[in-house]
Amino acid sequence: MAAAVKTSGGFCNTQQQWLHSTRDLFLHGSTRSNAKECKSKKTKKPTSLCVKATSAKVELDFNDPSWKQKFQEDWDNRFNLPRITDIYDLKPRPTTFSLKKQRTPTGDEDSTPMDMWNGYVNNDDRALMKVIKYSSPTSAGAECIDPDCSWVEQWVHRAGPRKDIYYEPNEVKAAIVTCGGLCPGLNDVIRQVVFTLETYGVKNIVGIPFGFRGFFEKGLKEMPLSRNLVENINLAGGSFLGVSRGGPKTSEIVDSIQARRIDMLFVLGGNGTHAGANAIHDECRKRKLKVSVVAVPKTIDNDIPLMDKTFGFDTAVEEAQRAINSAYIEARSAYHGIGLVKLMGRSSGFIAMHASLSSGQVDVCLIPEVSFALDGEYGVLQHLEQLIKNKGFCVVCVAEAAGQFTFCFQELLQNSGATDASGNAILSDIGVHMQQKIKTHFKGIGVHADIKYIDPTYMVRACRANASDAILCTVLGQNAVHGAFAGFSGITSCICNTHYVYLPVTQVITAPKRVNHKGRMWHRCLTSTGQPDFR
Ligand SMILES: Nc1ncnc2c1ncn2[C@@H]1O[C@H](COP(=O)(O)OP(=O)(O)OP(=O)(O)O)[C@@H](O)[C@H]1O
Ligand SMILES: O=P(O)(O)OC[C@H]1O[C@](O)(CO)[C@@H](O)[C@@H]1O
Ligand SMILES: [Mg+2]
Numbered sequence: 376m377a378a379a380v381k382t383s384g385g386f387c388n389t390q391q392q393w394l395h396s397t398r399d400l401f402l403h404g405s406t407r408s409n410a411k412e413c414k415s416k417k418t419k420k421p422t423s424l425c426v427k428a429t430s431a432k433v434e435l436d437f438n439d440p441s442w443k444q445k446f447q448e449d450w451d452n453r454f455n456l457p458r459i460t461d462i463y464d465l466k467p468r469p470t471t472f473s474l475k476k477q478r479t480p481t482g483d484e485d486s487t488p489m490d491m492w493n494g495y496v497n498n499d500d501r502a503l504m505k506v507i508k509y510s511s512p513t514s515a516g517a518e519c520i521d522p523d524c525s526w527v528e529q530w531v532h533r534a535g536p537r538k539d540i541y542y543e544p545n546e547v548k549a550a551i552v553t554c555g556g557l558c559p560g561l562n563d564v565i566r567q568v569v570f571t572l573e574t575y576g577v578k579n580i581v582g583i584p585f586g587f588r589g590f591f592e593k594g595l596k597e598m599p600l601s602r603n604l605v606e607n608i609n610l611a612g613g614s615f616l617g618v619s620r621g622g623p624k625t626s627e628i629v630d631s632i633q634a635r636r637i638d639m640l641f642v643l644g645g646n647g648t649h650a651g652a653n654a655i656h657d658e659c660r661k662r663k664l665k666v667s668v669v670a671v672p673k674t675i676d677n678d679i680p681l682m683d684k685t686f687g688f689d690t691a692v693e694e695a696q697r698a699i700n701s702a703y704i705e706a707r708s709a710y711h712g713i714g715l716v717k718l719m720g721r722s723s724g725f726i727a728m729h730a731s732l733s734s735g736q737v738d739v740c741l742i743p744e745v746s747f748a749l750d751g752e753y754g755v756l757q758h759l760e761q762l763i764k765n766k767g768f769c770v771v772c773v774a775e776a777a778g779q780f781t782f783c784f785q786e787l788l789q790n791s792g793a794t795d796a797s798g799n800a801i802l803s804d805i806g807v808h809m810q811q812k813i814k815t816h817f818k819g820i821g822v823h824a825d826i827k828y829i830d831p832t833y834m835v836r837a838c839r840a841n842a843s844d845a846i847l848c849t850v851l852g853q854n855a856v857h858g859a860f861a862g863f864s865g866i867t868s869c870i871c872n873t874h875y876v877y878l879p880v881t882q883v884i885t886a887p888k889r890v891n892h893k894g895r896m897w898h899r900c901l902t903s904t905g906q907p908d909f910r
Contacts, residue, residue: 435521437521437522442521443526443528446520446526447528447529450529450530451530453879453881453882454530454531454532454878454879454882455879456532456863456866456877456879457656457660457863457864457865457866457879458861458862458863458864459541459665459666459667459862459863459864460541460862461660462660462663463663463665465541465665465862467539467540467541467862468539468540468541468543469538469539469540470495470536470537470538470539470540470575470860471540471544471575471576472536472540472571472574472575472857472860473494474494494536495535495536495537495538496533496534496535496536496537496857497533497537498532498537498861500532500533500535501530501531501532501533502530502531502532502533502871502872502874502875502876503528503529503530503872504529504530504531504681504871504872505518505527505529505872506527506872507527508524508527509524510524511524512524515893515894515895515898516891516893516894516895516896531871531876531877531878532876532877532878533874533875533876533877534854534857534858534868534875534876534877535854535857535875536857536860536861537857537860537861539861540575540860540861540862541860541861541862542638542639542667542859542860542862544572544575544576544577544578544860545576545577545578546638547572547575547577547579547638547639548579548580548581548635548636548637548638548639549568549572549577549579549580549581549637549638549639549640549641549856549859550580550581550582550583550597550632550635550637550639550640550641551565551568551569551580551581551582551583551600551616551640551641551643552582552583552586552587552589552590552616552640552641552642552643553565553586553614553616553617553618553643553644553673554586554587554618554619554620554622554642554643554644554645554647554648554651555586555618555620555644555645555647555648555673555674555797556618556620556645556674556675556836557612557613557614557618557833557836557837558645558673558674558675558685558686558687558691558836559612559675559686559687559690559691559836559838559839559840559841559844560673560686560687560690560840560844560845560847560848561613561614561615561616561618561643561673561687562605562608562609562611562612562613562614562615562839562840563609563686563840563844563845563848563849563852564643564671564673564686564848564851564852564855565582565600565605565608565614565615565616565643565852566605566606566608566609566852567848567849567851567852567853568641568852568853568855568856569600569601569602569604569605570602570605570853571852571853571855571856571857572639572856573601573602575856575860580599580600580601581597581598581599581600581635581637582597582598582600582615582616583597583616584596584597584598584616584617585616585617585618585619586617586618586619586620586622586644586648587619587621587622587623587628587651588619588621588622588623589616589617589619590622590623590627590628590631590632591622591623591627591628591631597635598616609839609840609845609848610839611839612836612837612838612839612840613837619796620647620795620796620797620799621795621796621797622796625651625654625655625658626658628651628655628658629655629658629659629662629664632655632659632664632666633662633664637666638665638666638667639666639667639669639856639859640652640655640666640667640668640669641669641670641671641855641856641859642655642668642669642670642671643670643671643673644670644672644673644674645672645673645674645676645678645679645685646674646678646679646883646884646887647797647798647799648670648673649670649672649679649867649880649883649884650884652668652670652865652867652880653865653880653881653884655668656668656864656865656880657865659864660864660865666864667858667859667862667863667864668864668865669855669856669858669859669863669864669866669867669868670855670866670867670868670880671686671851671852671855671867671868671869672685672686672851672867672868672869672883673685673686673687674687674688675687675688675690675691675719675720675726675835675836676688676719676720676721676722676723676725676726676887677723677725677726677888678720678721678722678723678725678887678888678889679869679883679887679888680882680883680885680886680887680888681869681871681878681882681883681888682869682870682871682878682883683869683870683871683872683873684847684870685869686840686844686847686848686851687836687840687844688725688726688729688844689841689843689844689847690835690838690839690840690841690844691719691726691835691836692726692729692730692733693733693841694831694834694835694836694838695716695718695726695727695729695730695831695835696730696733696734697831698716698718698730698829698831698834698835699714699716699730699731699734699736699737699770699772700734700736701714701829702714702715702716702736702770702827702829703734703736703770705827705829706768706769706770706825706827707768709768709825709827710767710823710825711763711767711768711817711822711823711824711825712767712768712769712825712826712827713759713763713768713769713770713771713813713824713825713826713827714768714769714770714771714827714829715770715771715773715806715809715810715813715826715827715828715829716770716771716772716773716806716828716829716830716831717773717774717775717804717805717806717809717828717829717830717832718730718772718773718774718775718831718835719774719775719832719835719836720742720743720774720775720776721775721776721799721802721887722743722776722887722889723742723743723744723774723776723887723888723889723890724740724741724742724743724744724745724774724776724777724889724890725890726774726835727740727741727742727772727773727774727777728740728742728774728890728896728897728900730772731772731900731903731904732896732899732900732903735903736770737770737771737772737903737904738762738766738769738770738771738904738905738906739755739758739759739769739770739771739772739904739906740771740772740773740900740904740906741755741771741772741773741774741777741778741805741909742774742776742777742890742897743774743776743777743778743779743889744889744890744891744892744897745890745892745897746910747777747778747787747909747910748909748910749787749809749812749909750812753907753908753909753910754909755771755809755909756812756813756816758906758907758909759771759813759816760816760817760820760822763817763822763824771809773805773806773809774805775802775805775806776802776805777805778805778808779802779803779805787805787808788802788803788805788808789803790802790803791803806828806830807828810826810828813826814826847870850870850875851868851869851870851875852868854868854875854877855868858877863877865879865880865881866878866879866880867879867880867883869883
């Protein structure tokens with residue numbers, strides 16, 4: 376049987392545009408490069424969310440006894456980490472990274488590594504990407520490779536310090552850049568990258584101001600960084616270096632990297648930034664530059680595939696549930712109160728779903744992955760009417776992309792086709808739209824309704840990282856530096872299945888991760904809200 380596989384956990388009956396399972400990433404590689412449905416309806420131009428799949432697609436014949444081996448070989452090829460030694464003939468040297476430092480009689484630290492220390496990661500160490508073996512494709516949220524769900528094994532490379540390194544620390548110039556929108560934890564990562572570089576013995580560390588623009592804009596000077604300078608930056612939100620969207624062409628960035636003699640570039644950002652980091656890595660390879668480009672996945676949206684979560688997401692959820700709490704208090708205290716909260720998430724509903732779950736105060740959660748009608752017998756407005764009648768008040772949480780970007784469904788709101796400096800589509804305001812619709816509906820039926828609309832927008836991301844994000848940032852930042860010294864480039868430092876790993880950037884820029892509407896988490900959210908199907 377060829378691999379025209381049944382789709383479990385997809386978003387529409389026709390060919391799925393937004394694929395989210397590992398099985399899909401493997402089997403449907405070529406469907407993703409069909410950008411037809413990703414085109415903006417108005418401009419007919421592909422949106423920047425449609426990044427072409429770079430992974431090879433292997434047709435699997437499940438009657439072939441060696442299909443598992445073929446699958447695994449393709450997997451290993453795709454998840455193999457690119458190294459600077461792929462293009463450069465280099466000899467490694469023993470690492471200078473050691474936590475068991477010997478002390479000289481003067482009390483100064485000597486960075487000579489102790490041979491006996493067993494704290495290094497072997498290049499062949501791996502972590503399992505998936506740990507559930509579904510017995511059937513019909514199991515909730517099943518992600519299966521073959522029709523019988525018989526195969527699970529998928530390994531990725533473990534992150535951490537290696538015994539051998541490919542750079543002389545005292546000759547290294549390392550640069551850090553933070554791109555895209557703000558995200559809690561950016562400063563924590565910057566700080567840990569600097570600390571770890573210094574632990575290796577790097578003296579020349581700089582920050583590139585205001586994202587990729589800092590490579591280009593005249594008047595933006597790189598900032599020398601040191602442990603002393605970044606010691607306390609994690610106590611505040613934002614980015615110590617500044618962020619931006621848009622910016623120069625890849626070739627101009629690499630010209631600048633060459634001119635500045637940068638050996639290691641740490642790129643902190645979301646899916647757009649990762650696409651940029653990959654392009655920089657490719658261009659450096661083309662020019663045969665010995666530069667390690669290492670990304671750290673940042674985005675409150677949590678929409679980068681294959682990883683458990685991106686840093687900043689937990690904090691954003693925590694802040695978002697404060698807004699929900701306020702909406703709940705307002706709604707509960709008003710006669711026929713309706714609390715409405717709109718939460719960020721450019722193309723996915725993770726923040727809305729998790730904040731709804733964590734607050735436990737939401738009656739209706741609306742996300743872009745699940746279509747819904749506002750009007751009609753089974754629409755949201757009819758349900759709100761019932762809630763007001765039965766309970767006296769209610770709370771609605773809507774993701775900013777809800778009713779938009781659904782591709783497979785009827786969209787509620789049309790976008791203007793306008794894009795931001797990075798090429799991301801600018802969304803219509805679903806919150807304001809819903810507020811108006813609710814008002815009109817209740818007026819129309821002659822029932823009093825007191826709507827309190829809260830749009831916390833930038834408040835969920837302009838804050839300092841919470842404890843769990845701070846730990847994640849610490850580990851990811853340190854591992855990014857270990858990855859660069861180990862000679863990897865074009866990788867991202869992330870967490871998969873609770874383990875810290877490196878993934879090739881090519882594997883995480885195929886398409887944004889979206890909530891699996893057939894997955895257990897969304898079903899838990901529905902159990903919590905008690906909302907019906909709005910179609
Ligand atoms: N496909 C691409 N190729 C090269 N560079 C890109 C690409 N997409 C985006 N970039 C660059 O990456 C940077 C950040 O992109 P973007 O504004 O989309 O934010 P992001 O990294 O996705 O983060 P956020 O989650 O905040 O949106 C921008 O400077 C943009 O020019
Ligand atoms: O207004 P800005 O800074 O361009 O960013 C808004 C977008 O950035 C994010 O915070 C992260 O991608 C989205 O949730 C949101 O749509
Ligand atoms: Mg993005």
